[in-house]
Amino acid sequence: MKSARQNRLFNPKSNRCFDVAVDHGFFNEHDFLCGIENIGKALATLLAAGPDAIQLTIGQAPILQAIPGRQKPSLVLRTDVANVYGRELPRVLFSRMIRNPVEQALRLDATCVVVNLFQIPNRPEVTDQCIQNILEIKPDCDRYGMPLMVEPLVFQPNEKSGGYMVDGDAKKILPLVRQAVELGADIIKADPTADVNVYHKVVEIAGRIPVLVRGGGRASDEEILQRTEALIKQGVAGIVYGRNVIQHPNPSGMIKALMAIVHDEASAISAAQFLK
Numbered sequence: 540m541k542s543a544r545q546n547r548l549f550n551p552k553s554n555r556c557f558d559v560a561v562d563h564g565f566f567n568e569h570d571f572l573c574g575i576e577n578i579g580k581a582l583a584t585l586l587a588a589g590p591d592a593i594q595l596t597i598g599q600a601p602i603l604q605a606i607p608g609r610q611k612p613s614l615v616l617r618t619d620v621a622n623v624y625g626r627e628l629p630r631v632l633f634s635r636m637i638r639n640p641v642e643q644a645l646r647l648d649a650t651c652v653v654v655n656l657f658q659i660p661n662r663p664e665v666t667d668q669c670i671q672n673i674l675e676i677k678p679d680c681d682r683y684g685m686p687l688m689v690e691p692l693v694f695q696p697n698e699k700s701g702g703y704m705v706d707g708d709a710k711k712i713l714p715l716v717r718q719a720v721e722l723g724a725d726i727i728k729a730d731p732t733a734d735v736n737v738y739h740k741v742v743e744i745a746g747r748i749p750v751l752v753r754g755g756g757r758a759s760d761e762e763i764l765q766r767t768e769a770l771i772k773q774g775v776a777g778i779v780y781g782r783n784v785i786q787h788p789n790p791s792g793m794i795k796a797l798m799a800i801v802h803d804e805a806s807a808i809s810a811a812q813f814l815k
Contacts, residue, residue: 541686541725544650547613548686548726549749549776550591553802556751558592559585559794560781562617565596566624574785578602581785586611588794592650594779596620597637600647613650615688616643619672623659628697632665636672641679652680653688653728656719658711660696670722677723689724690753691715705755707733713744720748728779731755735766739773749776754783760793760814764807767800777801789814 549556561581563571575581578599585593586606593603594615603614618640623632634655637643644652654676656669673689680687693706693715706712709732716729727750732738742750752770754763763783770778778801787793796813799805 540684541680544684545686545725548592548615548650550802553804554776555771555801556591556749556777557794557798557801558594558615558751558777558779559590559612559784560594560754560779561585561599561785562594562596563781563785564599565617565620567622568624571624571782574782574787574790581790582606584790585784585794588791588798590794590798591777594653594781597643597647600649604647614647615651615653616640616647616649618644618652618676619654619669621655621657621665623657623662623665623694626697632659632662634665634668634672636676640676641683641685644685645683649685651686651688651726652676653690656689656691656715656722657694658692658715659694673719673722673724680725681723686725687723688726688728688751689719689722690728691719691730692753693730705730705753707731709734709737709740713740716741716750717744720745724748726751726776728753731766731770735769736773738770738775742774751775751777751779754778754780757782757786760787760811761807763793764796764800764810767797768805768807768810771800771804 592613592615596617619636621634693711695704695706792814796810799810
């Protein structure tokens with residue numbers, strides 16, 4: 540029964556989720572390691588601030604799950620690894636899923652598994668790999684009651700921006716989100732739109748499937764807090780932020796500020812007090 544695990548993922552106070560992504564080391568990019576060089580220290584900081592969930596890889600998840608106590612954040616397990624984020628893309632791109640992902644997630648007591656759905660300009664073979672990954676993992680997720688989070692990501696042309704930069708065009712994001720829903724996602728983790736005020740269209744296109752919004756690249760505190768406030772007002776079910784938390788000078792304060800917006804519907808201005 541997937542609802543049993545989803546109940547551990549979504550905060551009962553607001554029925555929303557704040558998931559901190561700490562899975563960046565999976566992708567073999569030096570810049571992604573900033574703030575998480577020492578994963579044990581990074582996790583200790585995050586745990587003290589108390590987000591709802593932490594997103595980790597198969598290699599680092601045991602560190603979280605070895606910590607005693609019932610109140611720690613839920614584990615969201617990253618199940619695929621890719622080489623698509625570099626500023627200079629290699630000749631052959633891939634997105635590969637770990638073996639027996641749901642079985643490994645169950646052994647680690649994960650509340651959810653996450654898999655990518657990439658849309659990269661002129662690289663349809665990577666989208667095909669992602670679809671194959673989703674088609675493979677979906678039946679086991681249903682069989683064993685494991686919620687499936689699909690992460691539809693629309694890339695800008697690499698020569699324009701370099702890896703990991705969001706293409707915020709709603710006309711590209713909407714159909715990819717809908718494809719993720721059609722493929723059987725239980726939760727969507729989607730890009731922010733360039734115009735945050737149209738994000739209700741993403742929520743609408745996902746229908747009954749809850750939408751969590753990615754943080755994308757590093758941004759100013761003011762931008763992150765204001766964007767999050769606007770997203771909550773448009774009906775999103777939460778956020779999944781990584782580098783805007785783990786690379787922040789005060790990650791604990793940023794988590795508390797974002798938790799206030801996500802769960803208490805605080806304004807960006809009032810939430811900013813946690814960063815002082």
